Amino acid sequence: MPRILFLVLTLSQLSLAQITVLDSLTKHPVSYATISFGNGNGIFADDEGKFVFTKKLYPDIDSLFISALGFKNLNIATANLPRELLMQPQADALDQVIVNVKRNRKFKAETLKPYLDDDYYHCWLPTIESEIAVYFPKTSTKDQKLTSVTFPMALESKDWKKRKRANSDKKAFSTLFKVQFYANNKGTPGKVLSYETMVFRATEKDGDAYTLNVEAHNIYIPKEGFFVSLQVMGYTDNTGKLLPNKKYKEIKTKNGIVKIPTNFRPLLPFTDGIEAKNTYIKRVFINGNNWVKFDKGNGFKSSLLDQDLYNYGIGISFKTFKDG
CATH class of the missing domain: 2.60.120 (Jelly Rolls)
Known part of the structure; x- marks a missing residue:
């Protein structure tokens, strides 16, 4: 019973600490965004754009720097951190290296x-x-x-x-x-x-x-x-x-x-x-x-x-x- 109670409490804390990174236009998750702490350390969001952050886990971190391919960088304070973080898509398009013509090529x-x-x-x-x-x-x-x-x-x-x-x-x-x-x-x-x-x-x-x-x-x-x-x-x-x-x-x-x-x-x-x-x-x-x-x-x-x-x-x- 103590083990079960500990597991329930741990999962509950993780759930409460879970933050989701979303595309501001589509509201789709931004998979594997990089969450930098500004001190040489950081974590990653998962495939659903989710990561776990609390002041108890990271007491010395007061701001987050979030980056992902195809999106503008986002800086945000950790005080009153919202459950959802919105990233704006980057307007710049990739330079096209070569036109891919769809035909059979030897x-x-x-x-x-x-x-x-x-x-x-x-x-x-x-x-x-x-x-x-x-x-x-x-x-x-x-x-x-x-x-x-x-x-x-x-x-x-x-x-x-x-x-x-x-x-x-x-x-x-x-x-x-x-x-x-x-x-x-x-x-x-x-x-x-x-x-x-x-x-x-x-x-x-x-x-x-x-x-x-x-x-x-x-x-x-x-x-x-x-x-x-x-x-x-x-x-x-x-x-x-x-x-x-x-x-x-x-x-x-x-x-x-x-x-x-x-x-x-x-x-x-x-x-x-x-x-x-x-x-x-x-x-x-x-x-x-x-x-x-x-x-x-x-x-x-x-x-x-x-x-x-x-x-x-x-x-x-x-x-x-x-x-x-």
Whole structure:
């Protein structure tokens, strides 16, 4: 009975603390909006535009900065926070990269394989404060359409002593990721190539890579190349619903409370097998922060850089058309 009562009270508090982000015109939910706290931390709305916020959970936060693809940014105070937040659609339209003529076109299917690695010490520990973007050049003067993206993942063994065995039991996880595509703006990620929200759920059952089919999104590769990015949004329940957990830990020190971002699974293996340094990092919860190349001397302290592991080895598949 005490457990049942505790569960009821907890669910009741979460329900009362639930905020919904809506499109101001259609009143449809704004899925997976980014809720920044202005101090380098934040959370995400789920697929229904809902997130949990109370002053008890976040006592030091007095304002929220909310952003989403295709909408104007929204700043709002946390005092007397309404149950519904309305975002205005962005009037600016995406630049059209190429006119997609609907006709049968002959093409050559091409694939750049991902770089896989199961060594824990070669892996990035994902946190929701960081978005990772990888650059891909255009390899032909002809039209090229992206069909799929493969994200390498390293699984952890339940038994550390058996971690090098291929048949060892793996730690379970269910994690939601968001994927975005950017034009190349003088060597860094620039304008988004699609305002469509793309997410996928990864579990240990997917193995050492997850392949996302993106052909229906009609993403044509610009002549300057493009970036594909990956961002962890948090753990989900067994149906894929984003859980409303706090995304950082608070540790008491002699200098006060220090917030440490939570690391999420799976691990993301980096590689030294790519000659160029094509990986960029952005701290998404700091408003106005810029993309920075993952390289020595750029403010990163990482054991990956110490091992000359500069790139997250994403793989892609695409069509190169013969008539354009």
